[in-house]
Amino acid sequence: MTLTRNNDLLLQNITPDESFPVSFKELEAAAKEKMPAGAFGYIQSGAGGEETLRKNVSSFSKYSIVPRFLNDVSTLDTSVKLFGHTYPSPLLIAPVGMQKIAHEEGEIATAKAAATLGIPFIQSTVSGFSIEEVAEATGDSPKWFQLYWSSTNDEIGYSMVKRAEEAGFEAIVLTVDTVMMGWREEDVRNQYSPLKLGFGKANYETDPVFLSSIPTNDFDSIIQGILDNVYHPTLSWAKVMELKKRTSLPILLKGILHPEDAKLAIENGIDGIIVSNHGGRQLDGVITSIDALPAIVEAVGGEIPVLLDSGVRRGTDVVKALALGADAVLIGRPFVYGLAVDGQKGVEKVLENILQEMKVSISLSGVSALKDLRNLLTTNTPKAF
Numbered sequence: 001m002t003l004t005r006n007n008d009l010l011l012q013n014i015t016p017d018e019s020f021p022v023s024f025k026e027l028e029a030a031a032k033e034k035m036p037a038g039a040f041g042y043i044q045s046g047a048g049g050e051e052t053l054r055k056n057v058s059s060f061s062k063y064s065i066v067p068r069f070l071n072d073v074s075t076l077d078t079s080v081k082l083f084g085h086t087y088p089s090p091l092l093i094a095p096v097g098m099q100k101i102a103h104e105e106g107e108i109a110t111a112k113a114a115a116t117l118g119i120p121f122i123q124s125t126v127s128g129f130s131i132e133e134v135a136e137a138t139g140d141s142p143k144w145f146q147l148y149w150s151s152t153n154d155e156i157g158y159s160m161v162k163r164a165e166e167a168g169f170e171a172i173v174l175t176v177d178t179v180m181m182g183w184r185e186e187d188v189r190n191q192y193s194p195l196k197l198g199f200g201k202a203n204y205e206t207d208p209v210f211l212s213s214i215p216t217n218d219f220d221s222i223i224q225g226i227l228d229n230v231y232h233p234t235l236s237w238a239k240v241m242e243l244k245k246r247t248s249l250p251i252l253l254k255g256i257l258h259p260e261d262a263k264l265a266i267e268n269g270i271d272g273i274i275v276s277n278h279g280g281r282q283l284d285g286v287i288t289s290i291d292a293l294p295a296i297v298e299a300v301g302g303e304i305p306v307l308l309d310s311g312v313r314r315g316t317d318v319v320k321a322l323a324l325g326a327d328a329v330l331i332g333r334p335f336v337y338g339l340a341v342d343g344q345k346g347v348e349k350v351l352e353n354i355l356q357e358m359k360v361s362i363s364l365s366g367v368s369a370l371k372d373l374r375n376l377l378t379t380n381t382p383k384a385f
C-alpha cells in the first residue's frame with residue numbers, strides 16, 4: 001500500500017535535466033535514431049500488411065473509463081499475487097528475443113532494470129545471454145522463462161526448462177503462436193535476420209542436449225540447428241501435457257486468442273494464459289488482445305490468471321486491460337525502445353513512466369485497489385465472440 005503523492009511525481013519528472021522521450025511516439029523515434037535500419041525494422045514492424053500491428057494500439061480507444069468520484073484515493077495497492085508470489089505491480093517484461101540488437105548489454109540491462117522495480121523479467125528462448133548469465137547478473141529478482149518448443153527434439157525444450165528451474169526462475173511461458181515465423185515484409189526488405197546473425201544463440205550454445213543434437217559445435221552448425229528447431233509446427237496439446245509432467249513450475253500459454261483454447265488450457269492443467277497476438281508479428285489480421293480479452297476472461301471464470309500483451313503503450317492501457325479482467329499486463333516494444341535509447345536506465349525510465357501514469361489513472365478513476373477496477377469501471381465493450 002503506497003500513499004499516492006502527486007506532487008512527488010511532478011517534482012520527479014519536471015526537472016531541468018529531464019530529456020528522456022515521454023510518449024511512445026517520441027520513444028520510437030529516438031530508438032530509430034540510435035539503431036541500424038535492419039534492427040529497428042525488426043523490432044518495430046509487424047507481419048503482413050500490419051493490420052494487426054495498427055489495430056493493437058487503436059483497439060484500446062474503443063474502451064472508455066467511466067470514473068467514480070468522492071472515494072478516498074489517498075492510498076493505492078498495486079500489488080498482484082501470481083502463482084504464490086506477490087509482485088509490487090501488475091506489470092511484467094514481455095519475452096523479447098535478441099535484445100543485443102537494441103543495446104550491447106541486451107537482456108542483462110533489461111533484467112536489471114526490471115529487478116529495480118520488482119517487475120518479473122520474462123527471458124526469451126532466443127536470448128543474447130543465457131539463462132544462467134541472466135540469473136547470475138540479477139540474483140533473486142523475479143524471472144520467468146519463455147520457451148520456444150524445439151521441433152527436432154522435445155528433450156531440448158525439457159533441458160532448457162530444467163535449467164531455468166535450477167536457476168531460480170518462477171514460471172514457464174510456452175509461446176504457442178510461433179509454429180512458423182510470420183510473414184514479415186520489413187525484414188525481407190532489409191534482408192535482416194538477427195537469428196541468422198547469432199543474436200539469439202546463447203541458450204542453445206550452452207545447452208548440452210542441443211549441442212549433442214547437431215553435427216559440430218561451430219557457429220554455422222549452431223545457427224542451422226536453431227533455425228531447424230525454433231519454429232515448431234508439430235506442437236500439440238499432447239506435448240504441452242508432457243512438458244507439464246517434466247517441471248514443477250507453473251506453465252502459462254502465451255498467444256491464446258480463442259475462448260475455446262482458454263477452456264482447453266484449463267482442462268489440460270495449464271496454470272495461466274497470456275492473451276497475445278505477439279505484437280502483430282505472427283498472423284496478420286488476427287483479433288487484437290484487448291478485443292479477445294473479455295470472452296477469454298469469461299471462459300476462464302477466474303480459475304487461472306489471465307495476462308495480456310500486444311499494444312500496451314501507456315498507463316491507461318494497463319488500466320483498461322485490468323478493467324476488462326486481465327490480472328497483469330506485459331510490456332513489449334516500449335521497454336525495447338527504452339533499452340535502445342539508454343540501456344538499463346532507459347528501460348527503468350520507460351517502466352517508471354508507465355507505472356506512474358497507471359497509478360495516477362487508477363486513483364483518478366476513484367479506485368484504491370486493483371480488484372475494484374473491474375467493478376467500478378464500465379466499458380463500451382463490443383463482444384468479440
Ligand SMILES: Cc1cc2nc3c(=O)[nH]c(=O)nc-3n(C[C@H](O)[C@H](O)[C@H](O)COP(=O)(O)O)c2cc1C
Binds near residue numbers: 044126146
Ligand atoms: C523484437 C521482438 C522480439 C520478440 N521476441 C519474442 C520472443 O522471443 N518470444 C515471445 O514469446 N515473444 C516475443 N515477442 C513478442 C512479445 O513477447 C510481445 O508479445 C509483444 O511484443 C507485444 O506487443 P507490443 O510490443 O506491441 O506491445 C517479441 C516482440 C518483439 C517486438
